Amino acid sequence: MRTHAWLLCLPLAGLLALFGDNYHLRFVAEILITGTAVMSLDILVGQGRLVSLGHAALFGGAAYVSALLAIHAGAGLVPVLLAGIVTGMLLALVMGLVATRSVDLFFLILTLVVGQMVYELAFHWRTVTGGADGLRGIPALVLHLGGEAWKPTGARFLFLLAAGLALVAYLLARSFLAAPIGRALVASREQPVRLAALGYEVRRLRLLAMLFAGGIAGAAGALYPFVNLYVGPNLVHWSMSATMIVMLVLGGVGTLHGAFVGTGLYLLVQTYLSSFTDRWQLLIGILFVLIVIFLPDGIVRPGWWRRQA
Amino acid sequence: MGFYLIQTLNALAFSVLLMLCGLGLSLVLSLMNFVNLTHGSSYLFGSYAAVVWLGSGAPWWLAVPAAFLAAALAGLLLDRFPFARFYGRNHLAQVLLTYGLSVMFADLMRLGFGAEIRSPVLPDLLRGVVFVLGMPFPIYRIVLILAGGVLSLVLWYLFDRTIWGAVVRASVADRRMVETLGLDTRRVFALVMAIAAGLGGLSGALGVGMLSAYPGLDEEILLHALFVVVLGGLGTFRGTVAGALVLGFAMTFARVWLPEFAGFLTLLAIALLLVLRPDGLVAPKLRQV
Amino acid sequence: MRPNPLTRRGVLLGTAGVALAAHCTAPAVARSTPLRIGLLTSLSGPFTSLGESMRAGLELLIADAGGQMGGRPVELLVEDDGGKPEEGLRKVRKLIAQDGIDVLGGVISAGVALAIRDVVTEAGLPTFISNASANALAREAASPLVFRPTKTSWMLGHSGALWTFQNIAKDGGLTVGADYAAGREYIGDFVQTFQEQGGSVGTQLWTPLGTTDFSPILTTIAAEQPNFVYAFFAGADAVRFLQQMQEYQLQDLVKLIGPGALFDQEDVVPAAGSAALGGINTFQQSPTAPAAHGFVEAYLKAGGRLPGEASTAGYVTGQVIRAGLEAVAGDPSDRERFRQALLEQPIETVIGPMRFDPRNNQAVLDIYVNELVAGPDGQPLNTVVHTFPAVQDPGPAG
Numbered sequence: 001m002r003t004h005a006w007l008l009c010l011p012l013a014g015l016l017a018l019f020g021d022n023y024h025l026r027f028v029a030e031i032l033i034t035g036t037a038v039m040s041l042d043i044l045v046g047q048g049r050l051v052s053l054g055h056a057a058l059f060g061g062a063a064y065v066s067a068l069l070a071i072h073a074g075a076g077l078v079p080v081l082l083a084g085i086v087t088g089m090l091l092a093l094v095m096g097l098v099a100t101r102s103v104d105l106f107f108l109i110l111t112l113v114v115g116q117m118v119y120e121l122a123f124h125w126r127t128v129t130g131g132a133d134g135l136r137g138i139p140a141l142v143l144h145l146g147g148e149a150w151k152p153t154g155a156r157f158l159f160l161l162a163a164g165l166a167l168v169a170y171l172l173a174r175s176f177l178a179a180p181i182g183r184a185l186v187a188s189r190e191q192p193v194r195l196a197a198l199g200y201e202v203r204r205l206r207l208l209a210m211l212f213a214g215g216i217a218g219a220a221g222a223l224y225p226f227v228n229l230y231v232g233p234n235l236v237h238w239s240m241s242a243t244m245i246v247m248l249v250l251g252g253v254g255t256l257h258g259a260f261v262g263t264g265l266y267l268l269v270q271t272y273l274s275s276f277t278d279r280w281q282l283l284i285g286i287l288f289v290l291i292v293i294f295l296p297d298g299i300v301r302p303g304w305w306r307r308q309a
Numbered sequence: 310m311g312f313y314l315i316q317t318l319n320a321l322a323f324s325v326l327l328m329l330c331g332l333g334l335s336l337v338l339s340l341m342n343f344v345n346l347t348h349g350s351s352y353l354f355g356s357y358a359a360v361v362w363l364g365s366g367a368p369w370w371l372a373v374p375a376a377f378l379a380a381a382l383a384g385l386l387l388d389r390f391p392f393a394r395f396y397g398r399n400h401l402a403q404v405l406l407t408y409g410l411s412v413m414f415a416d417l418m419r420l421g422f423g424a425e426i427r428s429p430v431l432p433d434l435l436r437g438v439v440f441v442l443g444m445p446f447p448i449y450r451i452v453l454i455l456a457g458g459v460l461s462l463v464l465w466y467l468f469d470r471t472i473w474g475a476v477v478r479a480s481v482a483d484r485r486m487v488e489t490l491g492l493d494t495r496r497v498f499a500l501v502m503a504i505a506a507g508l509g510g511l512s513g514a515l516g517v518g519m520l521s522a523y524p525g526l527d528e529e530i531l532l533h534a535l536f537v538v539v540l541g542g543l544g545t546f547r548g549t550v551a552g553a554l555v556l557g558f559a560m561t562f563a564r565v566w567l568p569e570f571a572g573f574l575t576l577l578a579i580a581l582l583l584v585l586r587p588d589g590l591v592a593p594k595l596r597q598v
Numbered sequence: 599m600r601p602n603p604l605t606r607r608g609v610l611l612g613t614a615g616v617a618l619a620a621h622c623t624a625p626a627v628a629r630s631t632p633l634r635i636g637l638l639t640s641l642s643g644p645f646t647s648l649g650e651s652m653r654a655g656l657e658l659l660i661a662d663a664g665g666q667m668g669g670r671p672v673e674l675l676v677e678d679d680g681g682k683p684e685e686g687l688r689k690v691r692k693l694i695a696q697d698g699i700d701v702l703g704g705v706i707s708a709g710v711a712l713a714i715r716d717v718v719t720e721a722g723l724p725t726f727i728s729n730a731s732a733n734a735l736a737r738e739a740a741s742p743l744v745f746r747p748t749k750t751s752w753m754l755g756h757s758g759a760l761w762t763f764q765n766i767a768k769d770g771g772l773t774v775g776a777d778y779a780a781g782r783e784y785i786g787d788f789v790q791t792f793q794e795q796g797g798s799v800g801t802q803l804w805t806p807l808g809t810t811d812f813s814p815i816l817t818t819i820a821a822e823q824p825n826f827v828y829a830f831f832a833g834a835d836a837v838r839f840l841q842q843m844q845e846y847q848l849q850d851l852v853k854l855i856g857p858g859a860l861f862d863q864e865d866v867v868p869a870a871g872s873a874a875l876g877g878i879n880t881f882q883q884s885p886t887a888p889a890a891h892g893f894v895e896a897y898l899k900a901g902g903r904l905p906g907e908a909s910t911a912g913y914v915t916g917q918v919i920r921a922g923l924e925a926v927a928g929d930p931s932d933r934e935r936f937r938q939a940l941l942e943q944p945i946e947t948v949i950g951p952m953r954f955d956p957r958n959n960q961a962v963l964d965i966y967v968n969e970l971v972a973g974p975d976g977q978p979l980n981t982v983v984h985t986f987p988a989v990q991d992p993g994p995a996g
Binding site for chain 2: 642643644646647650777803804805806808809810811813814815817818820821833834837841842845846847848864865866868869870871987
Binding site: 021022023026027030033123126131132133134136137179228229230232234235267270271272275278280281 | 678687716780
């Protein structure tokens, strides 16, 4: 099944890259970038049962740093990506240190609290972050190749970058999960006591998982400002984290590619359905609840958390 | 001197409000191990019910019981479907279900009650002030403090001291065993859920004089409730009360002394407290891995 | 809850019908293709009630205009930004690329307005910011095709300071505000003008946006016993602030002044009730303004409420778009000509005469000083007691 999906995706992506108009390219780029961040959340939620309501802070925090770097020091692709990854990992480190001592509801609340602290910073530090109004006037991305600055025009380049990012992140995530650390993470979700008895430090495992997820979310966040040429505090608010969880569940928790499906579905419904009815939020809510009750596997593939507590 | 005394009373009133926010959530979480994120919706529903009741000319002192009953009824229906299937599930599934439901309820209430802010018509009895050392303090808030105090005593007694509370806790710990004793655990759970939802509505009715009712209030209240419950620790009412007091005082005095950083500092305080005491302020030691 | 008869589908069908009828009855018109007006407003999220009012206002104008502007039928496409800039951006892009709108109006929140500014400028789309009052749009973020048929925060803070200085007190006052961009702008501008006049302002109190309990601040106010309080809150915050002021019995002791949003006739006053009495505000809109007379009656009849800022803004935006389109005979495709048409002469709107400053396309408006007194039905009514004529934002230089 998986190989068939790939065979379908690549030519579609190619067609889009060649013939798509700016609007669609940008829209799909946004889906891919946000989807990458949601996929990194899946590593935590799906594999580690670490439900984080602060993940948007990692994604959005990296977006802010990337935007600030672009505004003040030029938007070179490599520096911006690096800055984003580092920011994502640093924020993940802080969040992890605070939250990984707890599980379940406490973990949820602690990630929410740390995420909201990032929000308060973004909202009140007006001189740096623009406060409630956010950052605008972000220059377009520049690629430095062999000493020369190549400024490719907007949407097509962004789309290719986003697609590349999504692919690389997906492969990295797959290999992380296949590696011993990933296996141990899954074990920590299923049998934490047994794992501790075997000598694993469960807390350290979780921290490392958060760092990894933070790095990926940070990379995605680094590209996000260039989608809209705008970053605002909404991006780091806990409601954005909740939205990311909704996107994840719609697509399928535990399957990495479900994140992209769910993100696409959510953004499509939000953008197109709201033209026809004022009640689009109700519809998303109903869809979400129905999926949770009857299709806990999401749209894509059987999930794991159907099991009893 | 009077200034600080009044600010302390302000903090106390706010703490009571927070405690009211957290009660239903704490009840269901401690007794049934069920994370109910529709709690904010129950609060908002109770607020709207009170506004409608007070505006309709019916006896004002029945507004709170009316809100309690309306929300309890809704809770009973929810218990029937879809909560019952989820009592045994893990917390993630419960969080997702109740969050999705809360989004639905928010939109439905917006449809039903409108998007504008609705305030209750308070009876004249509740509108005055008393003067403490020359500074005004509203009677409404005194009533709030008293009501909150009485309510928590009643609930604490009911659940910590009566056999009925023990039945509920036993039903969560070992359902089969309780069934063999001839008790219908299904009805026990339904009743607890109804009471918890009712408490949410009751809190909404008590608080509406201070906060009014509008779309979005449910999310704000839910957040407050989660902080209070988690900070205080699960399993006891003392915990919820402690959490509410700490949070209420922290938020009030942060706003008095450092308003520009009030939000950040409150969050920092919560994070630090939870790092120092990962199970909450008043909590039995849980084995966590 | 008012049902909305004018859904997008309804408008499409309606205007198609009108267009068909016009086409059949009138001599063949060269441009009978409908004019597409996009409205970006908040139909979910924190500004829902304002967003719905704005939509109602614009729909009323279109109905009053017979569904036509500049000889062409009008098609209204409404999109929801949820109060979030990212969503607003997505919707604007969609409106431009997929729906091919000719003109964009609306926007409640300053964040959304600033976010979409670059996109609409790049697309060369004439845009009318109906409600967002961020100063930046009239200064560093001004754009040739972005018009603002409403006030800037400065215009209200400035006039509020003038009135307070001349009529209330020259010192001994304090300010209270919600701590975010808008609050900082209003209060900052008030304080600056007040000090320029020669007055002095005491403590500046701030409280987080979305504060539920104002008691710490109210106790501070009670302790200081100021000559006046200049406050800025909006929406639910405003309702709670007014009610809690009344609760702490400060309503009669303290003179409360603020920008109009604190006492919005539609959004705040119905919920705050008697707590709003005695307040003073400076605003570009008032239900008792002479220019608004016919509109207020029509809106009251249609929805059962007196109009506030948002609904008036929707109507005014419609009036401005219509005036511009009439001047270019229904063809806005020559952007420069359209722009000149709007700048050429003042437009009569329900908030008075409006002309645009050519430097930044910012409206120059009469600012009313409203006092909240009991109206004929006993409810508080914003009653005009003074008008500052043709107040102009200092603009890019200022």
